[in-house]
Amino acid sequence: MKPIGAFSLVLHSHLPYVLSHGKWPHGMDWLNEAAAETYLPLLKTFNDLVAEGHSPKVTIGISPVLCEQLSDPVFKQDFKSYLAMKIESAKIDRTAFEKVGDDKMIRLADDWIIFYQQIHDDFFQKYDTDILGAFRKLQDDGQLEIITCAATHGYLPLLYEDAAINAQVKQAVVSYERFFERKPQGIWLPECAYRPYHHDWKSPLGEDTPRTRFGVEEFLDKHGLRFFYVDSHMIEGGKALGVYLERFEALKKYYEQFDGSYTNLKDEFKRNPYQGYMVKSRDQFEGQIYCFIRDPKTSLQVWSGEHGYPGDGQYLDFHKKHYPGGHRYWRVTSAQADLGQKELYQPDNIYGRLEENSSHFKNMVKQILQHEGQDAEGLPIICSPFDTELFGHWWFEGPRWIYKTLKLLAKDPEIKLMTGSEYLNQVDTYRVVSLPEGSWGEGGYHHIWFNEDNQWSWELIYAAEKKMLEAARMWSKHSDPRVQEALKQLARELLLLESSDWQFLISTVAARDYAETRIVGHHLDFTRVYELIEKLVNGEEPDAEAWQHYQDVCTRDTLFPNIDPSWWEGYDLPEEK
Known part of the structure; x- marks a missing residue:
C-alpha cells in the first residue's frame, strides 16, 4: 500500500554548560536529571522498538555543548553519585512509609528504587557510560538521525557579528564530526530563530550604522548543512504557536507586551506547512538549504499543559516533590489542583491513558495527512518538534508514550516514518521561499531573548x-x-x-x-x-x-x-x- 504521507518526530536536546558551575538547585543536577529521566529512558525506548522490528526514524538534535558534557568524565563520576543518592533517598522514603503502614506509598518508593537502579545498570553496564555512543550506534544502524545545533545555543539572529554566527555554526559542525564520525546534515536553530538577509541591519541596542548581514541560511549552506526547522507562523504568517508560555508564568508579561507584532505574509502562493521548502533571502545566494515546518496541531496536542496529554490527571505530577530526596508520589489530578490537592499517583491507571493518547495521536496524524496534507506538493510530511527534556523530565510517562505512538505509526502502511535527510533524499522538487525574521517563542519574535530585563x-x-x-x-x-x-x-x-x-x-x-x-x-x-x-x-x-x-x-x-x-x-x- 502506498503511503499517503510521512511523519517525523523531531527532538531537540540541550542544556547549557553546567560542569563546575554549581550543582543544586542550579547546575550539575540539571544534567543529571536530564540524563536519568530523559536521555537514558529514550535510549531504552528506541532500542526496544528496534528489537521489535520497528525503526523509530526519529530526528534528534543534540547540541554541541550537551555533547561535551555527556562525554566528560566529570559528569560520569557525578552522575554515579547522583544515582546512588536517588536510590538511597527512595529507600529512606520507604522506611518512613513503613513506619506509618502506608502500603501505597511503599509501592511507589519501591518503583523509584527500581527505576533508578535500572538507569544505573543501563548507564554503567549496557552503555558503558557512553550515552553519545549509544545514540551514535542507532544512527549508524539507520534507526534515527542526529542533527546538530549552534555550538552553545547562541541566539543567532541577534549576534552582532557575522563572524560570531559563523563560529557558532563552524564549531557545531566540527564537534559533530568528532562525536559522531560523520558530517551533520541538519541543524536545530536555537529557539528556531531565523533572520533573513538584510542590507540595512541595525543593532537592537540602537545608535548603530546600518550594515549588510547574511541570512542565517547562508551560514548553514557554507558549512554543508542541508536543513533546519521553523515554526508554522514563519511559513503561513499570523501568530506564533509559542512553546513556553504555559510552563513559565513570568513570560506572560512579554507576550502581552508584544502581542500583535506577528507577521502577515504575502500570498505569492499558498504555503502548506506539510512540505519542505528551499530557503533563499536574496537573489545572489546560490546554495541549497531547506526548512521543515513545525505542525501546530500535533505539537499543541503534546505541548499544551491545559489541553495536551501531559496534563492528564492520571499522569505523574511534575511540581509536587517529597523531600529531602525530591521523589514524586502524586499525580496531576487536575489543571486547577494546587499542590495540597494533588492525589496519590496510581501507576496501574497509566496504561490505559497511554494507549488512548497514543491511539488518538496516530489517528490525528492520519487525518491531517488525509486532508490538509493532500494540498502539499510532493509527499506530505508532518514534523512534530519538541524539546527532548519534555519526555521523561517534565512528562514522566513521555518516553513510554513515544514508544507506543511510534509503534502504532510504524505498523500503519499508509504512514511512513522519516528523518529529515530521508525526506530530502526522496523528494526532488521544492518551492523556494523567503522567510521573515522570527522564532518559536511567544509572540513569534525575539522578545523572550531581548527585553528590558536582559x-x-x-x-x-x-x-x-x-x-x-x-x-x-x-x-x-x-x-x-x-x-x-x-x-x-x-x-x-x-x-x-x-x-x-x-x-x-x-x-x-x-x-x-x-x-x-x-x-x-x-x-x-x-x-x-x-x-x-x-x-x-x-x-x-x-x-x-x-x-x-x-x-x-x-x-x-x-x-x-x-x-x-x-x-x-x-x-x-x-x-x-
Whole structure:
C-alpha cells in the first residue's frame, strides 16, 4: 500500500554548560536529571522498538555543548553519585512509609528504587557510560538521525557579528564530526530563530550604522548543512504557536507586551506547512538549504499543559516533590489542583491513558495527512518538534508514550516514518521561499531573548564579540604558543557568554540569579583572558594572580578542544551580482 504521507518526530536536546558551575538547585543536577529521566529512558525506548522490528526514524538534535558534557568524565563520576543518592533517598522514603503502614506509598518508593537502579545498570553496564555512543550506534544502524545545533545555543539572529554566527555554526559542525564520525546534515536553530538577509541591519541596542548581514541560511549552506526547522507562523504568517508560555508564568508579561507584532505574509502562493521548502533571502545566494515546518496541531496536542496529554490527571505530577530526596508520589489530578490537592499517583491507571493518547495521536496524524496534507506538493510530511527534556523530565510517562505512538505509526502502511535527510533524499522538487525574521517563542519574535530585563546582557556580548574579532585578526598567527592557547580560551568564554539560555532564564525568572551570575562571570573571564593576552603580545609577563585566574578558567571551562580562533578573523559577504 502506498503511503499517503510521512511523519517525523523531531527532538531537540540541550542544556547549557553546567560542569563546575554549581550543582543544586542550579547546575550539575540539571544534567543529571536530564540524563536519568530523559536521555537514558529514550535510549531504552528506541532500542526496544528496534528489537521489535520497528525503526523509530526519529530526528534528534543534540547540541554541541550537551555533547561535551555527556562525554566528560566529570559528569560520569557525578552522575554515579547522583544515582546512588536517588536510590538511597527512595529507600529512606520507604522506611518512613513503613513506619506509618502506608502500603501505597511503599509501592511507589519501591518503583523509584527500581527505576533508578535500572538507569544505573543501563548507564554503567549496557552503555558503558557512553550515552553519545549509544545514540551514535542507532544512527549508524539507520534507526534515527542526529542533527546538530549552534555550538552553545547562541541566539543567532541577534549576534552582532557575522563572524560570531559563523563560529557558532563552524564549531557545531566540527564537534559533530568528532562525536559522531560523520558530517551533520541538519541543524536545530536555537529557539528556531531565523533572520533573513538584510542590507540595512541595525543593532537592537540602537545608535548603530546600518550594515549588510547574511541570512542565517547562508551560514548553514557554507558549512554543508542541508536543513533546519521553523515554526508554522514563519511559513503561513499570523501568530506564533509559542512553546513556553504555559510552563513559565513570568513570560506572560512579554507576550502581552508584544502581542500583535506577528507577521502577515504575502500570498505569492499558498504555503502548506506539510512540505519542505528551499530557503533563499536574496537573489545572489546560490546554495541549497531547506526548512521543515513545525505542525501546530500535533505539537499543541503534546505541548499544551491545559489541553495536551501531559496534563492528564492520571499522569505523574511534575511540581509536587517529597523531600529531602525530591521523589514524586502524586499525580496531576487536575489543571486547577494546587499542590495540597494533588492525589496519590496510581501507576496501574497509566496504561490505559497511554494507549488512548497514543491511539488518538496516530489517528490525528492520519487525518491531517488525509486532508490538509493532500494540498502539499510532493509527499506530505508532518514534523512534530519538541524539546527532548519534555519526555521523561517534565512528562514522566513521555518516553513510554513515544514508544507506543511510534509503534502504532510504524505498523500503519499508509504512514511512513522519516528523518529529515530521508525526506530530502526522496523528494526532488521544492518551492523556494523567503522567510521573515522570527522564532518559536511567544509572540513569534525575539522578545523572550531581548527585553528590558536582559538587554544589558547583549551590551556585554556585543562588546566581547568585537574584541574577539580584533584579537583573532591581530594575534591568531602569533608565534607564542601561550598566546595561541589563551586565544582558544578567549573563544570558549565568548561562546559560553553567547548562550541564549541566560536570557531565557532571566525572562522566565526560573533561575534568574544563576543566569545573571553566569553572564557576568563569563564576561569577566573573557575580559581578564583578553588582558592576559595583551600583556603577552606586548612582551610583558602577567603577574601570578593573573596566571592563576587564567589556569582556573582553563581548568573549569574545558569544552571544545578543537576550537580555532581564526574562525573569528572575519566573514565577508560575496560581491553582490
